Amino acid sequence: xxxxxxxxxxxxxxxxxxxIRAMIMHPMENGYNFDTQGTTIPVxxxxxxxxxxxxxxxxxxxxxxxxxxxxxxxxxxxxTQSGPVDFTWTDQDxxxxxxxxxxxxx
Amino acid sequence: xxxxxxxxxxxxGLCMLVxxxxxxxxxxxxxxxxxYTYLSExxxxxxxxxxxNPGMLWVDKGLRLWTQAAGSAAQSCQSCHGQARESMRSxxxxxxxxxxxxxxxxxxxxxxxxxxxxxLKVSALSYESEDLLALTxxxxxxxxxxxxxxxxxxxxxSSFARGKTFFYRRRxxxxxSCANCHEQHVGSRLHGELITQGQINGFPIYRxxxxxxxxxxxxxxxxxxxxxxxxxxxxxxxxxxLELFERWRGQSLPIEAPAVRR
Numbered sequence: 001x002x003x004x005x006x007x008x009x010x011x012x013x014x015x016x017x018x019x020i021r022a023m024i025m026h027p028m029e030n031g032y033n034f035d036t037q038g039t040t041i042p043v044x045x046x047x048x049x050x051x052x053x054x055x056x057x058x059x060x061x062x063x064x065x066x067x068x069x070x071x072x073x074x075x076x077x078x079x080t081q082s083g084p085v086d087f088t089w090t091d092q093d094x095x096x097x098x099x100x101x102x103x104x105x106x
Numbered sequence: 107x108x109x110x111x112x113x114x115x116x117x118x119g120l121c122m123l124v125x126x127x128x129x130x131x132x133x134x135x136x137x138x139x140x141x142y143t144y145l146s147e148x149x150x151x152x153x154x155x156x157x158x159n160p161g162m163l164w165v166d167k168g169l170r171l172w173t174q175a176a177g178s179a180a181q182s183c184q185s186c187h188g189q190a191r192e193s194m195r196s197x198x199x200x201x202x203x204x205x206x207x208x209x210x211x212x213x214x215x216x217x218x219x220x221x222x223x224x225x226l227k228v229s230a231l232s233y234e235s236e237d238l239l240a241l242t243x244x245x246x247x248x249x250x251x252x253x254x255x256x257x258x259x260x261x262x263x264s265s266f267a268r269g270k271t272f273f274y275r276r277r278x279x280x281x282x283s284c285a286n287c288h289e290q291h292v293g294s295r296l297h298g299e300l301i302t303q304g305q306i307n308g309f310p311i312y313r314x315x316x317x318x319x320x321x322x323x324x325x326x327x328x329x330x331x332x333x334x335x336x337x338x339x340x341x342x343x344x345x346x347x348l349e350l351f352e353r354w355r356g357q358s359l360p361i362e363a364p365a366v367r368r
Binding site: 003005072 | 160162166170318
């Protein structure tokens, strides 16, 4: 499973806009590169990134081959109630990487 | 008085003395300047952001490998060294260093592999593999902010001399030495790129061109190929020697690992 990094604040006040950051280690091969033998390196990318907050989907991103390696996303979320913030990355081969943090809303 | 006669032996001697001394003179007259200062504002921000810096993915992975027990001895790096924050604080600053047990100068990657083979009883990681880069990045990251301080005296002296010779020797179809660009044309442009001093205080680096992490030796290989010279194998002794010279050359520069470079 690829290495991923997420940043979710531990606490927030209800109604606050909080910044969420997520990054995953992935080569994001676009299919236009060659190896040392001159053979084309096949496309190898992450196709979907989903973030859910307390069970509800808040962000869904479809990734395309043009993106650079180790895709990094940052976005804002309005804190409403305490709950888990889950991140899921899906590889083109179906490999799923998950990461999660709990947000405490006061 | 204007001299018209042929040059005397004394002049020739002086010329030779100057020729012998010029590399050292140029090195010492140049204040080390980190590659960071040549970067664009955006790339600098990327390096400074401890979350967005892609190199931190490798540091994270390095931490996992550091604590993970492996091999028949079921030991991890942490079993012997404890918390890396304390035990590895200054290690990266003094490598490459002479190893009395091996009898020559080795770099951090080689020391990691030595530990793995001798203590963890697992196979050595191949040079430039993701795991070795992760461990090197993790250990180097612990020394962030400390000035590089390598020892070039005593048993390391011959290694240092070889590294220095390498730095000043012209090579490849372009017939360029490292010094031709990284000393004599610092600040000039090569295509659109600024020529830096070629300091290695941020290694291992996340290089935007490679879209991944790379070791010092990968950079040496890349540079050698750029002047159309046959590169040496990463991990070879000549590159370790060059690494020692390069670290000495940038001494007092703070370690930035994992740095982001273009």
